[in-house]
Amino acid sequence: MVFDFKDIIEIMEKLEGISSKIEKTQILINILKNTPKENLEYVLLFLMGNIYPEHVEKELGISQNLLMKAMSKAYGHGIEEIERMWKEKGDLGRIAEELCEKRKQTALLFSSLTLREIFNVLRQAADMEGEGSIDKKMSLISGLLIKAKPKESKYLVRFILGDMRIGVAEGLVRDAIIGAYFSQFYWIDIFTSQQSITEEIILRYWKNKVFLISKEAELSHPLFVLIKKIAKEVKEIPEREIERISSFHYSKLKADIVITSSSELGSRLRQSYVELVDEAYALINDISQIALIAYEDGEEGLREVKPVIFRPIKVMLAQKVNTIIEAFNVVGKPAAFEYKFDGFRAQIHKNKDKVVIFTRRLENVTKQFPDIVSYIKEHINAENCIIEGEIIGYNKQTKEWLPFQKLSQRIKRKYYIEKIKEEIPAMIHLFDVVYVDDELVIKKPFKDRRRILEHIVREEDFKVMLAKQIITEDVKEAERFYKESLTKGNEGIMAKNLNAPYKPGLRVGNMLKIKPTLETLDLVIVGAEWGEGKRAGYLSSYELACYDPDTGEFLTIGKLGTGIKEKSEEGTSFEELTEILKPHIIKEEGKHVVIEPRLVVEVTYEEIQKSPHYTSGFALRFPRLVRVRDDKSPEEADTLERVYQIYEMQRGRGIRG
Ligand code: ATP
Secondary structure: OOOOHHHHHHHHHHHHOOOOHHHHHHHHHHHHHHOOHHHHHHHHHHHHOOOOOOOOOOOOOOOHHHHHHHHHHHHOOOHHHHHHHHHHHOOHHHHHHHHHHHOOOOHHHOOOOOHHHHHHHHHHHHHOOOOOHHHHHHHHHHHHHHHOOHHHHHHHHHHHHOOOOOOOOHHHHHHHHHHHHOOEEEEEEOOOOEEOOOHHHHHHHOOOOEEEEEOOOOOOOHHHHHHHHHOOEEEEEOHHHHHHHHHHOOHHHOOOEEEEOOHHHHHHHHHHHHHHHHHHHHHHOOHHHHHHHHHHHHHHHHHOOOOOOOOOOOOOOOEEOOOHHHHHHHHOOOEEEEEEOOOEEEEEEEEOOEEEEEOOOOOEOHHHOHHHHHHHHHHEOOOEEEEEEEEEEEOOOOOOEOOHHHHHHHHHOOOOHHHHHHHOOEEEEEEEEEEEOOEEOOOOOHHHHHHHHHHHEOOEOOOEEEOOEEEEOOHHHHHHHHHHHHHOOOOEEEEEOOOOOOOOOOOOOOEEEEOOOOOOEEEEEEEEEEEOHHHEOOEEEEEEEEEEOOOOEEEEEEEEOEOOEOOHHHOOEHHHHHHHHHHHEEEEEOOEEEEOOOOEEEEEOOEEEEOOOOOOOEEEEOOEEEEEOOOOOHHHOOEHHHHHHHHHHHOOOOOOO
16 A cells, blocks of 8 residues: 555544544554555654654745745635634634635546655745745745645645644654554553553454464453454463563564563563664654664664764753762762753764754754864864763853853854854863764763763863763762852752763663752743733733653643743843744634743742643642743653653652653
8 A cells, every 4th residue: 555645634634533642653553554665754754744854954934924825825815814714713724624625626626646746845945045935935835735635735734834733743653663663562460450451442453463462461351352353363472482582583573562461571672662762763863764774674773773973863861869869879889970061062063174063952053153163173083973061151351150041142143153252252061972983882881981082082271171070989079079060150060870871862860960959840831811900912821831742742731920020121021921922822812822832931830739720630839930941942841751750759759760
């Protein structure tokens, strides 16, 4: 079966109506199994609403207004009418569907669009620049819309806007890749009475599949009886065999679904594949390429994935602990402690004489930091490398290190870079290495990576330094170092496990941050209310949401009204937030507005509580604004999982995962 645009539209409709993640995954697995290799990239990018893979810096550059104009041209309705409909419905996709239907075109006039054609046209539009390009882009888009059937128009428009509204994001696509090219792992554990399958899933999605079931399982269990009825084949093998097979080549068994009798084993097997795919993905930042590698070269292929120089990788993240003793408990003794500089994290790629700097958001900021580029060229002795450090600003006169807020002016600055470079000079403190002279070094323990770094860096104060570090097993010594770091103007210290590998894209306990403040949350504003009285004309009461990386959804968790100033001179004000948010309003209902998730804010709170009132299932007590986090994208906001972890920690249950 050739899987193309018309097939995917039918499935999109199904996905939109389903909220269960496990069901969505089953549908995605079917898509992957039916998609031929040459369409895999298009299908995955389309599902996720991306025209290019994540690492490509190009943008389509079609604003909502331009799209409305293209719709107006394609459907012969006035732009005012489309705008009015949009304010009412807040979904241009549905409006396109409605207008397309009204056009009463006979089916014969619709030509069948292919994914290849859609991507070609849109990528052509993305490449257009300069005079007349806006009109040309508009014609290209209206040309596509004219060819599309009503349902197709709906998703085409959403695709152009980059918001498919089907609840499919990286997490689910990753699970689907595992399910399609390796196996799906479930369990029915009668000892712990945990089971990860339901009768509904079996009946709806698992007819004619090949099952591998552990011999130790309670085979008289009604779900197994059902499976035996509907399966194409059931292989029963001992649990230790299942474990052994999985450790080298699972896919050879061609089992669609593996069911163990132990929830521990089942979830461990599943987790091992999750880590395999996640790590490879974090290194090359292209989920469709990962799918292709899994499809063609299986596990081995994924294990051999190497980063590509000048393509940003997803970095390893830190967990928070509150005390040095806690830190030792997590990273072991002795441990490395380093200053936690208050700058921005830079991922630096170098190949011969070329240097590129990426931020945490994987944005290229090379142009903004010509000073750092030349320091790296002069002070790093490696043909090629990917290294990490914190760029901080300092005061030219006093030589004191500056807080991040000051340096952030340089990140935003696109012009007069030479001038600001003089006003806010910057330096870098390097703390890790991922790749050096064509070798991926992430599997090496941290102490060896630090040694490599020491070997390739020629330090020079106020240019390139290694992060100040001590190695100790003594709580008192670590505490002294913590105090010293704070007096230097740093945020705190980092504690690092000397023997741990680098885990790209993951927040595992290999690297910890210790800072004096409460754990804050970085959340996305997704709604607000128009204010009254002295706040009339300004947005207020901002609705906060955390991120669900499985579905790409933003789940609400509270309303923010404090910590925001009345006047801009005093800090982040209502006026300033309104200015940032207003262009992203997507719907208005009386006083309440819905805002496209764009802006990340850091908030403190007194406590996290369970709450049916918000879609995350949690509520923040007394949230208060700390600052706007324009160094983070909405997808980098704190996740539902993180909120849950903090909630558990509050209840004294400690860190998980
Ligand atoms: P997140 O916790 O999500 O990473 P964040 O940016 O709020 O977000 P921080 O609380 O600032 O994270 O802690 C981790 C960050 O600390 C790193 O991403 C890095 O930018 C910074 N950092 C400063 N000094 C160091 C160091 N010596 N080693 C590692 N990271 C450091």
